[in-house]
Amino acid sequence: MEVASGIYTRLIFPNAKTESPLSDLQKAMLDATPDCIKIVSPDGHVLTMNRAGCEALGVPQDSGFGMPWLPLLPPEVHPLGREALQKAADGENARFPGKSISPTGIRYWDNLLTPLIDGSGQVLSILCVSRDITSKTQLENQLEEAIEREKLLSAEMHHRIKNLFSVVSGLIGISEREAAAPDSSVSITKILRDKLGALARASDAVFAQGIKGNPDAATIDLAAVVQAVMQPYGDRCTAVGGSVSVPRNSITTFALLLHELATNSVKYGSLSTDHGSVTIQWSMEGKTLNLTWIEIGGPLISSSPEPRGFGSEMVDRIVRSSGGAINRTWRAEGLVADLHLPMG
Incomplete structure (x- = not known):
């Protein structure tokens, strides 16, 4: 030694x-x-x-x-x-x-x-x-993070699937009541298909925006949602507004809201005529989104329609459920609906 x-x-x-x-x-x-x-x-x-x-x-x-x-x-x-x-x-x-x-x-x-x-x-x-052991530790940390992301993704997928079932179930009930209205001539299948189509287009817009930008972003540009939902009406619908981001979890609300307004317009308003049109404009005031739906070129209106149809009640329920408010002005040339929705 x-x-x-x-x-x-x-x-x-x-x-x-x-x-x-x-x-x-x-x-x-x-x-x-x-x-x-x-x-x-x-x-x-x-x-x-x-x-x-x-x-x-x-x-x-x-x-x-x-x-x-x-x-x-x-x-x-x-x-x-x-x-x-x-x-x-x-x-x-x-x-x-x-x-x-x-x-x-x-x-x-x-x-x-x-x-x-x-x-x-x-x-x-x-x-x-x-x-x-830096390399080994970093690999272990990356593996743990990947496992955690998979767990979060699985939980998120489960949550979204449950939400999807809830939305579809709700749409079925809404479509049943709308088809059963006295003034309805459209089948429940057609009504439900149209509503699901509006949601699908909105979802496609959100997905496409996520691919171009940050797929994990919590907000989406409102213009993309408006343009997607109103796509079937072509150049008869004009969207005017600056860059406004809305929460991802509000997309279903906006899609259904715009779809119901468009459906009512097709039935009774400017989109029911050959030359009518709709303008949708929006702006942010603090944390409140102000969105205005303007119809022109439809059947002349002499007074506020009574009684109100199921579609209008549907819009009101959607707005109230989001903590917002809606005001309607029935002008001779068409409806103007002012919506105020909290964004935070």
């Missing part, structure tokens, strides 16, 4: 004079390894450290050492470090995951602490070998 004794004397007491011819070779060997190797006193002070350790912890190689070890590490690893250090000071091997932060970035380490014990069983110092 004379050789080992000479080596450890150099490590444990850096300033001690030794005649061991291997001491310089030992230092060169330690500096050559990429592992962070340090000798720590039982009370946690750094006695010496190789080049890799100095670079990882930002300690000058000519510092003389003697500083506390754990404060050189990020605070979040201190509890595990203290536990491992105490275990090693009691004469047991210990291990804990560590981390270092330097100008080159964050590095992760597997720290193995081995107590150096003399013949009487006293712990003279602690050898700590820290192996860089």
